Amino acid sequence: MSKFWSPGVSELTPYTPGEQPRERLIKLNTNENPYPPAPGVEQVLRDYSIDHLRLYPDPDSRALREALAKEHGVEVEQVFVGNGSDEVLALAFQAFFRQPLPLSMPAISYSFYPVYCRLYGVDYRTVALGDEWQVPLEAFDPQSGGIIFANPNAPTGHGHGRDTIAALLERVTECVVLVDEAYVDFGGESAVPLVERYPNLLVTGTFSKSRSLAGLRLGYAIGSRELVEGLERIKNSFNSYPVDSLASAIGVAALEDKAYFEACREQVITTRERTRHRLGELGFEVLPSQTNFLLVHHPDHEAAQLFVGLRERSILVRHFNTEALRDFMRISIGTEDEMNSLIEAMEAMIR
Numbered sequence: 001m002s003k004f005w006s007p008g009v010s011e012l013t014p015y016t017p018g019e020q021p022r023e024r025l026i027k028l029n030t031n032e033n034p035y036p037p038a039p040g041v042e043q044v045l046r047d048y049s050i051d052h053l054r055l056y057p058d059p060d061s062r063a064l065r066e067a068l069a070k071e072h073g074v075e076v077e078q079v080f081v082g083n084g085s086d087e088v089l090a091l092a093f094q095a096f097f098r099q100p101l102p103l104s105m106p107a108i109s110y111s112f113y114p115v116y117c118r119l120y121g122v123d124y125r126t127v128a129l130g131d132e133w134q135v136p137l138e139a140f141d142p143q144s145g146g147i148i149f150a151n152p153n154a155p156t157g158h159g160h161g162r163d164t165i166a167a168l169l170e171r172v173t174e175c176v177v178l179v180d181e182a183y184v185d186f187g188g189e190s191a192v193p194l195v196e197r198y199p200n201l202l203v204t205g206t207f208s209k210s211r212s213l214a215g216l217r218l219g220y221a222i223g224s225r226e227l228v229e230g231l232e233r234i235k236n237s238f239n240s241y242p243v244d245s246l247a248s249a250i251g252v253a254a255l256e257d258k259a260y261f262e263a264c265r266e267q268v269i270t271t272r273e274r275t276r277h278r279l280g281e282l283g284f285e286v287l288p289s290q291t292n293f294l295l296v297h298h299p300d301h302e303a304a305q306l307f308v309g310l311r312e313r314s315i316l317v318r319h320f321n322t323e324a325l326r327d328f329m330r331i332s333i334g335t336e337d338e339m340n341s342l343i344e345a346m347e348a349m350i351r
């Protein structure tokens with residue numbers, strides 16, 4: 001509390017990011033990619049002319065948007081980029097969700113959404129997840145100020161196919177439907193091909209997870225020209241240069257190397273399925289996942305205790321101390337070696 005703060009600042013509940021430890025730990029708590037970025041990224045860093053840093057970057061990030069447009073089969077005017085998808089989401093809340101009707105979101109999803117609601121004064125309603133932990137798209141009220149959900153969802157890992165998203169968009173036509181695809185590359189189905197047909201669909205993505213660039217801060221949105229223009233109006237009223245020139249160049253290089261990208265994501269998927277199987281053998285209930293993490297629960301062991309035990313063995317996972325998730329741990333998929341260490345630690349605690 002401070003008398004210098006604007007009214008309302010002391011009432012905010014900021015997002016709590018996963019810990020970034022100083023000591024060397026096996027870090028399976030924030031869904032980073034265990035593999036390095038594409039080799040072309042390193043080349044950009046080696047060749048980058050220091051003189052570029054003297055100048056402001058392109059405010060429209062044209063080169064990066066063109067590369068994303070090509071990658072996703074859309075026009076460059078349908079692509080928006082920002083300083084991480086968290087920033088893109090924040091701008092989308094301002095551009096589309098400050099409406100008279102409340103925003104709708106799943107009761108369990110990315111915990112940043114309610115944080116933005118409070119920050120921007122957006123009223124919201126939640127819908128409970130279904131029996132299979134799926135986001136019940138049929139439960140979303142078309143009379144909403146907007147709809148937002150992650151697909152595949154976090155931290156549950158469940159994802160809907162494109163047809164199911166299309167069915168939602170047939171029903172909901174009067175507000176923006178924002179589909180957060182931070183994890184789509186690990187086995188989900190992207191809704192991007194639907195943006196041509198549904199002008200109210202906005203899909204967001206990130207370079208942080210499947211492109212191994214969480215430290216760079218690069219995210220994007222794809223949608224109709226009118227939605228992208230709305231985002232640009234907010235962006236240009238806030239910060240004309242959210243994406244620096246180095247980040248742009250690195251983003252382009254990361255998109256170019258398709259073979260590396262495929263190999264990386266396939267390895268994460270293979271390791272995920274192997275880990276899921278081995279945790280199952282130890283008596284864990286493990287939700288099916290289309291992401292680079294697993295949500296796990298053990299019927300005979302408290303998640304909070306397992307979390308502490310892992311930490312003592314230098315392994316960091318995520319435990320959410322909320323009513324719905326208290327019995328679970330979210331475990332990011334690391335390298336094969338890292339997951340072997342995790343399994344060994346679990347074995348030692350459970351046996």
Ligand SMILES: *Cc1c(COP(=O)(O)O)cnc(C)c1O
Nearest residue numbers: 084085086110150182206208219
């Ligand atoms: C990681 C994550 C983001 C944020 O990604 P950044 O681009 O690193 O800001 C957004 N949405 C979900 C669901 C995420 O898990």
